[in-house]
Amino acid sequence: MRIHEYYQTKARLSLNGSILALLPAIFIVIANLVYFRNRELMALIIPFLLYSLGYFQISLFRMEQSINIAKNLTKSKTLTESVLDASQLLVLYLNITSPHLFLYFPDGHIAGELKQYKCNKLNLFGRAKTYSLSNANNQIIGYFKVCGRKSVEIEVFNEKHAHVGTFVKQRLGLMKYGKKQLFDHSGRYVSAIEGSPFFMDEHILNSDEKQVGRLRRGWMPVEWSTVFPEPNTPVFSLIENLPEQKKLLSMSILINEFFIER
Secondary structure, eight states: OOHHHHHHHHHHHHHHHHHHHHHHHHHHHHHIIIIIOOGGGGGGGHHHHHHHHHHHHHHHHHHHHHHHHHHHHTTSOOOOOOTTTOSEEEEEEEESSSEEEEEEOTTSOEEEEEEEOOOSSOOTTTTSOEEEEEETTSOEEEEEEEEOSSEEEEEEEETTOOEEEEEEEEEEETTEEEEEEEEETTSOEEEEEEEOSSSOEEEEEETTSOEEEEEESSOOOGGGTTTOOOTTOOEEEEOTTSOHHHHHHHTHHHIIIIIIOO
16 A cells, blocks of 8 residues: 555545444434424534534545645655665554554655454464564565463564564553563563653664664654655664564564554
């Protein structure tokens, strides 16, 4: 899904919300005309009309954004790098039939997608909730298996189903969590994840406490605004010389942030 198509989809969702809000209003009008015939009862439709009008205006706004983005997108270069080669990715969440995360290069072209993985045949993930990472060509390049009882654990696998490592978030009590850490396939400590409990700003720190990655909202560069009109679009950054397997492991924080904590 290209970035302007993302906003087209959001426009359609808002339009659908506008139409759905009209259904109770239509039902009230018909019921009142046929059975009650009470003028005062017609006041009940006002909230639904306002709700529908609000969503309709949002739909028009999103469609205008999509048109403007499409114009700017044709002027930008197409990046050929892989989603695991990128040093910066913009993260957009969309819940259609199921939650999706779309990952974009700063020029607005699609880099990859994170979504729930569904497989009809028996596989190594069993019944555990699993998410897949695919590239721009819809080829799966990673899997994230959510498990754990006493803590939140996300086991990460590459495209060949080889275990890469694990994201662990310690559970301290009811709705209370402690450290978030990354471990490699042998259980060796790789990184710690530190952030604010009030806003999205997650830092990935290696064993030397040097920052190797970051997920934050509200710091998008102004020059990207021609194709990403919302300044609060989350940006996921990883240092360029980070090995590919560690980049894949680091992406587990996106699973935790958008599919578990959200």
